[in-house]
Amino acid sequence: MVAVPRLFYERPPEVVAPELLGKLLVSRVGRAVMAGRIVEVEAYLGPHHATPDAAAHSHRGPTARNRVLFGPAGHAYVYSIYGQYFCMNVNCEPEGQAGCVLLRALEPLDGVEAMARRRGIAMDGSLKALRGLTSGPSRLCMALGIERAAHNGLDLTDVDSRLAIVDDGFDRGDVQVTARIGINPANAAVDWPLRFCLAESEFVSGPRLGARVAARRSKNVVAI
């Protein structure tokens, strides 16, 4: 079990994103340890990119909110959204450049009971209940106790950190690529193929596997 090194993150987010699939996000809050496998991510490109990504928080340059994105790679960028939720990104690219990867879903592995308490979901042994814990960018933050005040700017490359990403040697298998979720349709970047999922995972956000198979034929799946 080794932390993913900083060099891994010092690359463009569209390269880092699919390689993050299968890695583990580990969170320690007090005595509780909660961990899940990353099964769904999205890349957001920095303003230095040839065609600017207008959906990215960094695209108008540094602000008070997004300054972590312009710092060194391998740090957490946590922001609040809709007044009640948080989302977590991993900062990529060398210092000064602002690409990042949004974590959108995990497969819960360790500390499931603690996650269930935080989410207010009763574990009845069903896949549905387990999925509900971490199948969404803000759901996974709630489940792992991730919030802006405590976690924004933390270094994820130290296994002893309160928040870290580690590699357990898992073979990620096939990766599915689609457009990103929740992007304003007026945005020029709305169709860019920057969402990456583990094709076989039951823990991706949104419709279940059966429905996704049907959706492949008609919808926004760019490649499998």
Added chain:
DNA sequence: AGGCCGATCCTCT
């Protein structure tokens, strides 16, 4: 299963 809606407040213009 899919669509609509309100909650709720931070961030940037």
Added chain:
DNA sequence: GAGGATCGGCCTA
């Protein structure tokens, strides 16, 4: 002053 990288509840079918 406007809008958002969301979620959960409620509706129809």
